[in-house]
Amino acid sequence: MQPSENLYPRQSGNNDDLNALTGRSLGQFRIVERxxxxxxxxxxxxxxxxxxxxxxxxxxxxxxxxxxxxVKRFVQEARAVAKLVHPNILQIHDFGEQENITYIVMEYVDGGTLKDRLNVKRALPVPEAVDYMIQAAEGLNCAHNHGIVHRDVKPANMLLRKDGYLLLSDFGIAKILEGTTNLTRVGTGIGTPQYMSPEQGTGQPVDRRSDIYSLGIVLFHCLTGRVPFTAENPLTITVKHLNEPLPLEMLRVAGVPTPIEQVVARMAAKAPQDRYQTTDELITALTSALTASQLSMPSRWRPGMSSAMPRLDAQGQIAADPRLALLRAWGRGRVFLLRRHPPPGNNRVIHNNW
Known part of the structure; x- marks a missing residue:
């Protein structure tokens, strides 16, 4: 097996113990490189x-x-997250502890992160940004239906495969860290302030609507090339999320169509009850806004599968075909779900050793 190109962000560090792991093994896994x-x-x-x-x-x-x-929270959350099997969620294969080293084994993704993509391209084209957010929302929907709130939705936790799939990572990490006895916190919420909901930033209980807010901030970043609120310290950023209106003029300057702007504004509403209440509702709004903007999703048909995929009419809907009635019902009318199934041969085997 030949090593694939490594597009993970490289960062320097001064932890000699961790650097010394290269060449050693954790369980059955041989460390290749940091x-x-x-x-x-x-x-x-x-x-x-x-x-x-x-x-x-x-x-x-x-x-x-x-x-x-x-350790107790880590084991509980790792087991829960490992049960999430979805094309848009990074699969956890294993976890363990060895010589005071706590680790999680995950699927290796060779396309970098959405953060990397934004660092290179700044703003993304509207269809590409919406496509990524719908994929993220589909992954979040799976987690939410299993009672799991991500709590740290951000571009760095969105991995991009070279075939166009977006995979959410680091589910439950923020929840694990909440309540640990030796944690130094910034403010009262654990997460990333630039993308954190007002309720999370102020230490209040969070639910799926907090993830929807964070996803709205990620979409804003994708469309404009920057986050809406910045400051010299995390606490000030949190206060801005709490009190300052979303700078919609930045979306207009970037040429974002009004229907998409309206969806972003509702995703990032200050009060949870004013946002989309579920990711299903959000996905419907995003696809409708794209149609209203006379835009269409990027084509990501898999090689060798185009002849087996349903044809689309001029409105982007599945063309009339009685054989597709069941698919249409199963997919809740969304072409997206049909398109997002893993291609044949996609080996996502789960190995949970507990």
Missing amino acids: IGAGGMATVFKAYQPNLDRYVAIKVLPAYHARDPVF
Whole structure:
């Protein structure tokens, strides 16, 4: 098996113990190289010989392994998140602890993150941005239906495969960190202030509508090339999310169509009751706004599958065909769901060792 091109963001670090993991093994996984780092974890590319595949291993800070509250929450949440199987959710294969190293084994994605894409392209074309947000919303819908709120929806947690799929990662990490005994917090909410909902930023209980708010801020970023609220410190950003209106003029300057602007404004409404209440409702609004803007989704048909896919009429709907009645009912009328099934041969095997 040949190593694939590595597009994970590389970041420097000074943790010699973690750097020394390269060449060693965690369980059955041999560490190949360090491919990323952030405030909550360091990510390594590793090789799994028995399945002849590469995986990504996220190693959490060593001090967490010594915190019994964290370990308990980690096990509970990892098991819950590992049960989420969806084309737009990064699959967890395994997790464990070895020599005070707590780690999660995940699917390896070779296309970088949405954050990387935005760093290069700044703003995205409207159809591409909406396509990514619908994929993210589909993944969130799966999680929400299982009672899991992401709590840290942001471009850095959206991985992009080279075939056009977006996969959400780091489900439950913020929830695991809430309530740990040795955590130094910024303000009263755990997450990323630039994308955090007002209720999360002020330490209030959150539900699926908080994720919808964060997704709205991500969509704003995709369309304009920047987040709506910035400041020198996280607390000030949180206050802006709480009190300042969304700068819709930035969307207008970027040439975003009015129907799309209206969807973004409702996604990022200050009060949860004023937002879309479910991701299903949001997906319907996004697809309708795209149609109203006379735009269409980017075509991402898989090689060799175009002849098997349903034809679309001029309005982007499935062309009349009695054989597709069942598909139309199953897909709730959304072409998107038909298009988003993994292509044949997509091997997403789950290995949960507990």
